[in-house]
Amino acid sequence: MKYSRLFINTILDTVNIVDLLENEYDYYLIPNNNGWYTTHCPMPNHSDNSPSFGVNEDSNYYNCFGCGATGDVISLVMNIEDISFSGAVAKLAALCNLTDTADEYTLEKTIKDFNSSVNEYLNRETNSSLPGGVSENEFKFIFATRVKKLSENIDWQEQQYKVFDDLCLSHDHVKIANLWKNLKKNLQN
Numbered sequence: 001m002k003y004s005r006l007f008i009n010t011i012l013d014t015v016n017i018v019d020l021l022e023n024e025y026d027y028y029l030i031p032n033n034n035g036w037y038t039t040h041c042p043m044p045n046h047s048d049n050s051p052s053f054g055v056n057e058d059s060n061y062y063n064c065f066g067c068g069a070t071g072d073v074i075s076l077v078m079n080i081e082d083i084s085f086s087g088a089v090a091k092l093a094a095l096c097n098l099t100d101t102a103d104e105y106t107l108e109k110t111i112k113d114f115n116s117s118v119n120e121y122l123n124r125e126t127n128s129s130l131p132g133g134v135s136e137n138e139f140k141f142i143f144a145t146r147v148k149k150l151s152e153n154i155d156w157q158e159q160q161y162k163v164f165d166d167l168c169l170s171h172d173h174v175k176i177a178n179l180w181k182n183l184k185k186n187l188q189n
């Protein structure tokens with residue numbers, strides 16, 4: 001079954017990634033700052049003791065710092081259950097009691113579809129000012145995790161956090177990107 005872009009966007013907006021993991025898959029999620037939660041990685045090929053799997057309730061994305069898995073609620077279901085894209089959409093649609101009415105195609109829907117594609121593109125463009133095209137919250141989480149992981153090797157950790165916080169407050173994405181680029185280089189010196 002082929003689903004309309006509009007319907008897929010509705011699914012992505014409706015399903016809460018935290019509720020999905022807790023209620024559908026019985027994961028226990030530990031709340032952190034800025035809408036982030038952590039738990040053990042549900043990816044079938046990752047036996048995770050840490051727990052290193054982060055999900056963000058605001059962006060509805062997940063990010064595993066152990067195996068590098070990242071994506072939205074649809075890809076999460078695809079991975080956990082080893083099913084196709086449309087299989088995952090069907091499952092989530094059933095969970096939310098949603099039906100795709102795109103077969104009754106109207107001009108209004110065409111315009112809505114187009115608008116949502118444009119908005120998606122614009123959001124992506126804004127986000128891509130940060131390394132890897134991630135959102136600000138995702139980036140903060142990645143940054144904090146990376147610094148923490150390497151903290152044995154650095155004594156300038158606190159200063160880095162301060163610089164980073166100031167840049168985030170001023171939304172200076174270019175400088176944040178440079179800081180990110182230099183992080184690994186500095187650690188090797």
Ligand SMILES: [Zn+2]
Pocket residue numbers: 041042043046048053064065066067068069
């Ligand atoms: Zn993982």
